Structures are given as C-alpha cells and as structure tokens.
Amino acid sequence: MSDEQRVLEERARVLARPRQGQREVRGTLAVFERHGVRYAIAPRFVYEVARAPWPTALPRSERHWLGVTSLHGELIAVADLAVLLGADGAASGAADHALLLVLGESTRDLALVIDAVLEPIAADIARDAPPHGDMHLIEGVTEDGLRVVRGDLLLSDPRLNVNSSSNEA
Numbered sequence: 772m773s774d775e776q777r778v779l780e781e782r783a784r785v786l787a788r789p790r791q792g793q794r795e796v797r798g799t800l801a802v803f804e805r806h807g808v809r810y811a812i813a814p815r816f817v818y819e820v821a822r823a824p825w826p827t828a829l830p831r832s833e834r835h836w837l838g839v840t841s842l843h844g845e846l847i848a849v850a851d852l853a854v855l856l857g858a859d860g861a862a863s864g865a866a867d868h869a870l871l872l873v874l875g876e877s878t879r880d881l882a883l884v885i886d887a888v889l890e891p892i893a894a895d896i897a898r899d900a901p902p903h904g905d906m907h908l909i910e911g912v913t914e915d916g917l918r919v920v921r922g923d924l925l926l927s928d929p930r931l932n933v934n935s936s937s938n939e940a
Contacts (some may be wrong), residue, residue, distance in 0.1 A: 775859050775866060779808060780916075793835075802889040803872055806853040807920065809889065811916045816922030818853045819876040820888055822868045833930065837884055841868065850931055852920070856908065875927060881931055894919070 772780075792808065799809035826838030826849040831867040839846045849895040850873065869880040894913050908928065 779858070799891050799893050800917075801891055802917065803883075803885040804887045804889060805883070805885050806852060806858050807886075808858070810852065810920055811844075811892070811894070811913075811917050812872075812874075812920045812922050812925075814891070816874050816926065817874060818873045818879050821871050821873060821882075823871055823882075825866055826884070837869075838883070840871075842848070842871070842879065842882070844875070845879065847871075847879055847882045849884055852883045852925075855930070868899075874922065876926075880883065880926055892917075898900050 775810045775888065797812060801814045801817045802811045803811060804810070820868070821842055823840045823842045826840040828838040829836060835850050837849045837851055839848055840847075841847075849869065868888065869884045870888070870890075872885045873879050874881045874883065908921055908924050910920055
C-alpha cells in the first residue's frame with residue numbers, strides 16, 4: 772500500500788468515528804469513483820454526467836485544475852477532486868474523452884473528471900467536522916469508506932471559482 776493510500780485510509784477511519792451528540796444525514800446519494808476512491812454527493816448538486824473532449828490545460832493553473840473543455844457548445848472548467856483533497860497525480864490527457872460529473876444546482880458551474888459512475892445508494896452518514904486540511908469538503912464517511920462530499924462547500928470553494936481573484940495570474 773502506498774503512502775498516499777495509507778493517508779487516505781487513516782483519514783477515512785478518523786472521519787468514520789462517530790462523535791457524541793452527532794446527527795446523521797439519511798438519503799440517496801449519487802456515487803462516483805476517482806483514483807480508486809469512492810465518493811458520493813447529494814443528487815441536487817449533480818447537473819449531469821457527460822462525456823466531453825479531454826480538458827485543455829491552462830498555463831499556471833493549480834494542480835487540481837485539469838483545464839477547460841467544450842460541453843454542449845459551452846466552455847466548462849474541469850477539476851480533479853482527488854487531487855484537491857490531497858491525492859498525488861492527476862490523470863493524463865492520454866484519453867480522447869473524459870467522463871465528467873457536472874455540478875451545479877441550476878447551471879453547469881463546474882465539472883469533475885471521474886473514472887466511473889456507480890449505482891446511487893441510500894446511506895446513513897455520520898455528519899462530522901473533518902479534522903484538518905481540505906477534508907472540510909467531506910461531510911462524512913459511511914461504514915464501508917464511501918466519502919460523502921459537501922456539494923455546497925465544493926461549489927462555493929474559492930479554489931474552484933474560475934472568477935475568483937485567487938485563480939488569476
């Protein structure tokens with residue numbers, strides 16, 4: 772097991788521990804996989820799942836940005852959630868097309884490159900404040916290690932806002 776996998780597994784164990792007085796969130800979740808890790812998000816944040824040309828890289832962008840691609844005739848920014856959360860290495864652009872999880876409640880706000888869409892699940896998630904770093908984007912972890920992403924925080928994260936001054940060169 773690589774150091775990266777050990778760190779991710781330890782984070783999952785810490786997040787999976789229930790706290791006293793903690794509430795649980797129950798509901799159906801959209802499930803996807805990236806770099807061998809399963810993630811889920813509330814379906815209200817998923818605008819669509821689509822295939823698009825592999826993103827064109829942008830000069831001087833942060834590692835989690837894969838670039839931009841054309842989707843339905845419009846440009847959309849594409850990020851790698853796993854890299855944003857601290858995993859090493861983004862996917863290469865060797866593939867002709869990318870599988871995208873397009874996020875946004877009423878418009879296409881952001882696309883995440885994913886490896887697979889999995890069956891939606893009904894889950895009980897222990898809502899917990901993650902202990903450190905970029906793990907604040909994770910709402911909780913199911914007993915089997917599924918990491919539940921906070922869609923509201925993801926869509927409002929300044930590192931993922933292409934209009935944010937933090938992304939300007």
